Amino acid sequence: MVRQSDDVIVDGAGPAGVTLAYELAKRGIRVLLLEKEKLPRHKCCAGGITRKAVKLLDFDISEVVEDVVYEISITSDLRSPYLRQHGQPLIYTVMRDVFDHFLVKKAQQRGAVLIDGQNVRRIQMSGDWVEVSTADNTLRSRLVAGADGTYSVVARELGMGRSIEYGAAIGSEIVVPEDELARWKSRAQMELVCIPGGYAWVFPKRNHLSIGVGCLASRAKHLNRLHQEFLNSLGTSDYSISRFSSHLIPTCTKGRLVWQDKALLLGDAARLADPLTGEGIHNSILSAQLAVPVIENSLVHANAKLEDYQEAVEEKIMSELRIARVLSKFFIRFPHLAFGMLNRSDATWRAGCALMSGELKYADIKGKAGRFKGIVNRLFRT
Ligand SMILES: Cc1cc2nc3c(=O)[nH]c(=O)nc-3n(C[C@H](O)[C@H](O)[C@H](O)COP(=O)(O)OP(=O)(O)OC[C@H]3O[C@@H](n4cnc5c(N)ncnc54)[C@H](O)[C@@H]3O)c2cc1C
Incomplete structure (x- = not known):
C-alpha cells in the first residue's frame, strides 16, 4: 500500500477533471489526477x-x-435540407482521445501529477483527510473532486449517484471516400425530426465523419435502427464503420447536490450536460473553473465552505439547464415547429449561433425570439 498526501485528488481525466487539475496546479496547489484508463483513451x-x-x-x-x-x-425527417451559415466558427471538432490527452499534458506542464490505469473504487472520509482507494493504492488528500463521468464512483460512494434524467446516444466514426469527405468540410448536419425525443448529427473530422443519434434514455429502444436509417439517408454508399459505441448523458434536475463533506462533483459526475443539445464539455470545463476559487479558499481558510460551489453551480449552470430543459420539452413535443423556427426565422438561427458562441445565454432567449416571441413567452410562463 502506498500513501501519499496531496491537497486535492481529482478522479477522472476528462475535460472536467483535467481543467480542475490545470487550474489548481497553476495556483501552486498540489493536485493528483487519477484516471482509470491508460491514456490516451477513447x-x-x-x-x-x-x-x-x-x-x-x-x-x-x-x-x-x-x-x-x-x-x-x-433537416426534417431526413428531407428538406436547409443550409444555414455563420460568419464565425460555431463548433470545433476534435477526437476526444487526442483532445483530452492534450489537456492532460497542459495540466502536467503546470505541475499536476497524473497516475493513469488507476480505477478508483472507494472514497472514505477520515478526520481531516479523504482516503481514495484504487486496486493498488490508498491515497490521501484534503479534498477530492469526482470528475469521473456518468457512472461516477465518487458520487456513488457519497450516496449522490442517482440521476433522474439521462440522454442516451450512439456515436460512430464513418470512413468515406475522400471526395465525399471533402463535401462535408466545415459543415455539420442536424436532423431534428426523425429521432423521437432527440436528434441526429454529422460532424466533420479530418479522416472520417462522426455520425450519431441521441434522445431521452426512456425513448432509446430503437436507437440502433434509427442510427442505421440516418446513415443510409446520407447517400453515402461506399463507407465503413471504424468505431461504434454508445453511452448515457446525465442531466440534473432542480436542487441537485454537487458537494458533500470534503468532496465535490464536476461535469457529467455532477449531471451537468445540457438536456436540449447533449453538450457536456462546456459545463464540465465551467464547473471545474467554478470549483477553483472555492477549493483555494477552503485550503487556505479552514472555515471556507464547499457549499459556495453549490451556489456558483446553481447560479451559472443549473439556472441555464432549467431553461434548456423547458426548450427541450418543447422541441421533443413539436419537432416540426422547432425545425420551422430554425430554418425560416433568421432571428432564431442567429439566437442559436449566439448560444453556441457564448454571446447569448438561455436566459436571454426571450428577448431574441423574433416573430416566435409569443410561443417562447408562453413556454416560460408554464
Ligand atoms: C455519443 C455522445 C456524443 C457526445 N457529443 C458531445 C459533443 O459533441 N459535444 C459535447 O460538448 N459533449 C458531447 N457529449 C457529452 C460529453 O461527452 C460529456 O458530457 C463529457 O465528456 C463530460 O466530461 P467529463 O470530464 O465530465 O467526463 P468524461 O469525459 O466522461 O471523463 C471522465 C473520466 O473519468 C474516468 N473514470 C471513470 N471512472 C473512473 C474511476 N472509477 N476511477 C478513475 N477514473 C475514472 C473515465 O475513464 C474518463 O476518462 C456526447 C456524449 C455522447 C455519449
Missing part, C-alpha cells in the same frame, strides 16, 4: 466543442482541432 463522443466552450480555455487548441464548422445543414 471516449464515446461526437467531439464537437462549441465556441463558447473554447472561449473558457486560456490556451490555444488549434493543434488538436480536426475541422471548424461554419455551416449547418438542418
Whole structure:
C-alpha cells in the first residue's frame, strides 16, 4: 500500500477533471489526477466543442482541432435540407482521445501529477483527510473532486449517484471516400425530426465523419435502427464503420447536490450536460473553473465552505439547464415547429449561433425570439 498526501485528488481525466487539475496546479496547489484508463483513451463522443466552450480555455487548441464548422445543414425527417451559415466558427471538432490527452499534458506542464490505469473504487472520509482507494493504492488528500463521468464512483460512494434524467446516444466514426469527405468540410448536419425525443448529427473530422443519434434514455429502444436509417439517408454508399459505441448523458434536475463533506462533483459526475443539445464539455470545463476559487479558499481558510460551489453551480449552470430543459420539452413535443423556427426565422438561427458562441445565454432567449416571441413567452410562463 502506498500513501501519499496531496491537497486535492481529482478522479477522472476528462475535460472536467483535467481543467480542475490545470487550474489548481497553476495556483501552486498540489493536485493528483487519477484516471482509470491508460491514456490516451477513447471516449464515446461526437467531439464537437462549441465556441463558447473554447472561449473558457486560456490556451490555444488549434493543434488538436480536426475541422471548424461554419455551416449547418438542418433537416426534417431526413428531407428538406436547409443550409444555414455563420460568419464565425460555431463548433470545433476534435477526437476526444487526442483532445483530452492534450489537456492532460497542459495540466502536467503546470505541475499536476497524473497516475493513469488507476480505477478508483472507494472514497472514505477520515478526520481531516479523504482516503481514495484504487486496486493498488490508498491515497490521501484534503479534498477530492469526482470528475469521473456518468457512472461516477465518487458520487456513488457519497450516496449522490442517482440521476433522474439521462440522454442516451450512439456515436460512430464513418470512413468515406475522400471526395465525399471533402463535401462535408466545415459543415455539420442536424436532423431534428426523425429521432423521437432527440436528434441526429454529422460532424466533420479530418479522416472520417462522426455520425450519431441521441434522445431521452426512456425513448432509446430503437436507437440502433434509427442510427442505421440516418446513415443510409446520407447517400453515402461506399463507407465503413471504424468505431461504434454508445453511452448515457446525465442531466440534473432542480436542487441537485454537487458537494458533500470534503468532496465535490464536476461535469457529467455532477449531471451537468445540457438536456436540449447533449453538450457536456462546456459545463464540465465551467464547473471545474467554478470549483477553483472555492477549493483555494477552503485550503487556505479552514472555515471556507464547499457549499459556495453549490451556489456558483446553481447560479451559472443549473439556472441555464432549467431553461434548456423547458426548450427541450418543447422541441421533443413539436419537432416540426422547432425545425420551422430554425430554418425560416433568421432571428432564431442567429439566437442559436449566439448560444453556441457564448454571446447569448438561455436566459436571454426571450428577448431574441423574433416573430416566435409569443410561443417562447408562453413556454416560460408554464
Ligand atoms: C455519443 C455522445 C456524443 C457526445 N457529443 C458531445 C459533443 O459533441 N459535444 C459535447 O460538448 N459533449 C458531447 N457529449 C457529452 C460529453 O461527452 C460529456 O458530457 C463529457 O465528456 C463530460 O466530461 P467529463 O470530464 O465530465 O467526463 P468524461 O469525459 O466522461 O471523463 C471522465 C473520466 O473519468 C474516468 N473514470 C471513470 N471512472 C473512473 C474511476 N472509477 N476511477 C478513475 N477514473 C475514472 C473515465 O475513464 C474518463 O476518462 C456526447 C456524449 C455522447 C455519449
